[in-house]
Amino acid sequence: MSGRPDAVPAAAAPLLRLSGLRHGWPGEARDVLDIDTLDLAAGQTAFVRGPSGCGKSTLLALIAGVQRARAGSVELLGQDWAGLSGSACDRRRADHIGIVFQQFNLLPYLSVLDNVLLPCRLSALRASRAGADAATRERSARELLDRVGLRGELATRRADRLSVGQQQRVAAARALVGAPELVLADEPTSALDETRRDAFMDLLLGACAEAGSTLVFVSHDARLAPRFDRVIDLPTLNRAATAEEAA
Numbered sequence: 436m437s438g439r440p441d442a443v444p445a446a447a448a449p450l451l452r453l454s455g456l457r458h459g460w461p462g463e464a465r466d467v468l469d470i471d472t473l474d475l476a477a478g479q480t481a482f483v484r485g486p487s488g489c490g491k492s493t494l495l496a497l498i499a500g501v502q503r504a505r506a507g508s509v510e511l512l513g514q515d516w517a518g519l520s521g522s523a524c525d526r527r528r529a530d531h532i533g534i535v536f537q538q539f540n541l542l543p544y545l546s547v548l549d550n551v552l553l554p555c556r557l558s559a560l561r562a563s564r565a566g567a568d569a570a571t572r573e574r575s576a577r578e579l580l581d582r583v584g585l586r587g588e589l590a591t592r593r594a595d596r597l598s599v600g601q602q603q604r605v606a607a608a609r610a611l612v613g614a615p616e617l618v619l620a621d622e623p624t625s626a627l628d629e630t631r632r633d634a635f636m637d638l639l640l641g642a643c644a645e646a647g648s649t650l651v652f653v654s655h656d657a658r659l660a661p662r663f664d665r666v667i668d669l670p671t672l673n674r675a676a677t678a679e680e681a682a
């Protein structure tokens with residue numbers, strides 16, 4: 436896997452800074468999230484926990500600039516999403532963020548390899564970090580697939596011909612290709628058995644450490660929490676949490 440020579444040093448401003456963040460969904464009487472501050476440094480790994488419906492996926496969507504906050508700011512690499520146009524947000528997301536969605540969001544008609552290489556097609560920056568030419572980038576993608584146990588013929592198979600657990604691993608390899616500064620993962624181990632889950636975590640944490648990427652990882656699986664630098668209990672951080680969520 437290729438490294439990232441232009442990584443932000445750990446001593447610099449936080450990679451991610453949330454301040455005065457409030458978000459509510461249209462038609463909902465109360466805010467889902469009300470977070471005073473949250474800073475994550477470059478290379479820091481955070482496990483986000485909280486009961487179903489407490490706003491974990493919403494938080495990731497705000498961090499990724501997919502949702503706009505009602506108030507406050509979400510700064511990635513010192514830039515607030517609020518100041519950017521929709522297309523600028525898309526470019527910035529492709530350049531700097533790898534995302535493992537809950538539903539994986541693979542393109543079913545593309546091969547496994549082409550799915551992993553997708554961020555390199557959407558971002559020249561990610562492509563340059565993955566390798567100087569197409570052959571090197573393909574080697575990077577195959578190396579990531581190899582590390583999640585998807586070898587040989589599986590790399591060229593259509594994505595919709597994979598099991599759910601295999602798709603989950605492809606989604607992780609895609610998030611990691613081209614060493615993005617920030618990796619967001621929403622319950623990425625839910626379809627994996629124990630052995631696969633441990634291998635998956637080794638890959639995710641190992642690749643983030645190698646690239647100096649910050650990782651925000653949402654999961655209900657409390658056994659994984661000790662592997663992270665920091666555990667964020669969302670109902671404790673979130674001033675909009677109900678007493679039930681905070682209990």
Ligand SMILES: Nc1ncnc2c1ncn2[C@@H]1O[C@H](COP(=O)(O)OP(=O)(O)OP(=O)(O)O)[C@@H](O)[C@H]1O
Pocket residue numbers: 460461467485486487488489490491492493494
């Ligand atoms: N697109 C949406 N439109 C309206 N309300 C939404 C939308 N997405 C989520 N919500 C609401 O926001 C709240 C938080 O949802 P969210 O998906 O962020 O929770 P979560 O902690 O990720 O839950 P889970 O652990 O079940 O995935 C819930 O009350 C949910 O109903």
